[in-house]
Amino acid sequence: MRKIEVIQNILEANESIATQNQCLLDKHKVFAINIMSSPGAGKTSLILQTIAKLKNKLRIAVVEGDVASTLDAERVKNEAVAVVQITTRYMSENCTLIANMISHALQSLPLKDIDLLLIENVGNLICPSEFILGEHKRVVISSLPEGDDKPTKYPMIFADADAVIINKLDLLPYLDFDIPAFRHAAEGLNAKVKFFELSCKTGMGIENWCSWLLNEIKANSQKLI
Amino acid sequence: MHELGITENIVNIALDKAKEVQASKITKINLVIGELSGFVPDCIQFYFDFLSKDSIAEGASLHFELAPAQFRCRSCSTVFCPQNTIWTCPKCQSQSVEIAGGRELYIESIEAK
Ligand SMILES: Nc1nc2c(ncn2[C@@H]2O[C@H](COP(=O)(O)OP(=O)(O)OP(=O)(O)O)[C@@H](O)[C@H]2O)c(=O)[nH]1
Ligand SMILES: [Mg+2]
Ligand SMILES: [Zn+2]
Numbered sequence: 001m002r003k004i005e006v007i008q009n010i011l012e013a014n015e016s017i018a019t020q021n022q023c024l025l026d027k028h029k030v031f032a033i034n035i036m037s038s039p040g041a042g043k044t045s046l047i048l049q050t051i052a053k054l055k056n057k058l059r060i061a062v063v064e065g066d067v068a069s070t071l072d073a074e075r076v077k078n079e080a081v082a083v084v085q086i087t088t089r090y091m092s093e094n095c096t097l098i099a100n101m102i103s104h105a106l107q108s109l110p111l112k113d114i115d116l117l118l119i120e121n122v123g124n125l126i127c128p129s130e131f132i133l134g135e136h137k138r139v140v141i142s143s144l145p146e147g148d149d150k151p152t153k154y155p156m157i158f159a160d161a162d163a164v165i166i167n168k169l170d171l172l173p174y175l176d177f178d179i180p181a182f183r184h185a186a187e188g189l190n191a192k193v194k195f196f197e198l199s200c201k202t203g204m205g206i207e208n209w210c211s212w213l214l215n216e217i218k219a220n221s222q223k224l225i
Numbered sequence: 226m227h228e229l230g231i232t233e234n235i236v237n238i239a240l241d242k243a244k245e246v247q248a249s250k251i252t253k254i255n256l257v258i259g260e261l262s263g264f265v266p267d268c269i270q271f272y273f274d275f276l277s278k279d280s281i282a283e284g285a286s287l288h289f290e291l292a293p294a295q296f297r298c299r300s301c302s303t304v305f306c307p308q309n310t311i312w313t314c315p316k317c318q319s320q321s322v323e324i325a326g327g328r329e330l331y332i333e334s335i336e337a338k
């Protein structure tokens with residue numbers, strides 16, 4: 001009997017596919033964001049608002065990750081340049097998108113006709129935090145009805161986020177969500193995070209979010225030249 | 226569940242390593258899993274028994290070492306294990322911390338014949 005040292009990251013396979021995805025996206029100058037949240041926080045609503053605001057400036061495609069239905073893909077179908085649905089129920093990972101699923105999705109998208117790819121991850125705050133997809137930015141949505149304790153309960157997903165969106169701000173008068181406490185906890189874990197407070201229902205705050213997105217896209221395309 | 230894909234990776238990495246050192250049987254795989262990672266050891270063992278059938282890893286036991294959650298204070302660099310859900314630095318009371326441990330997920334070693 002002998003002991004053989006290995007020291008190999010089990011997620012390495014996912015990470016190398018994610019790197020390939022990003023190379024392919026960069027080659028075609030497509031900026032990709034990975035949108036994560038618990039079920040119902042407003043991922044699809046944010047995608048629809050973002051397309052409505054930016055569709056005159058950018059060609060936008062969507063990847064919809066869902067456990068079972070195609071409902072969200074139907075909602076965005078008429079708005080986006082292209083939509084790919086990934087139904088994870090049939091896959092070995094059904095609680096999150098993984099880089100390999102995005103690699104397949106990229107093959108069926110007209111990348112040269114796309115500027116921005118919005119990826120809606122499966123509604124879940126734990127599993128998606130383990131898997132990078134090849135995205136340029138990671139965005140987490142928390143909505144007021146979920147309560148303000150999410151950064152403390154799910155630290156990993158907040159620690160890696162580039163942007164955190166506080167959605168359903170229109171409900172603030174009816175709920176006791178402590179926005180400063182929420183921001184303090186998320187910022188504590190992640191010094192570089194950007195916050196956006198908005199409502200996908202009223203459209204309040206969408207402008208700010210979209211101008212950040214435009215700036216990030218511009219910064220990335222300058223990096224590529 | 227995302228343990229199936231992860232377990233596939235574990236089996237592949239272990240079999241590659243065994244081949245590299247020309248082992249004929251893998252008896253144990255030592256894994257390190259961070260406390261903050263969402264992986265469930267029992268679930269990995271279940272898939273492992275299924276995926277390793279008819280390979281030289283069949284019947285191997287999996288040993289999981291749980292790496293504790295650790296935070297590093299951004300103000301004074303103290304590393305500490307959080308005691309409850311409030312992550313306050315025990316030395317300077319700062320709440321600005323980075324995750325320093327607990328996210329691990331790797332194969333530390335295999336034991337083979
Ligand atoms: N009041 C209010 N409701 C909202 C807002 N944003 C989204 N909703 C509602 O919240 C519900 C869920 O929104 P979705 O956009 O479908 O959320 P999701 O994160 O895509 O949900 P899943 O894909 O099921 O995980 C819908 O009924 C939306 O109309 C908001 O800003 N204010
Ligand atoms: Mg949705
Ligand atoms: Zn300190």
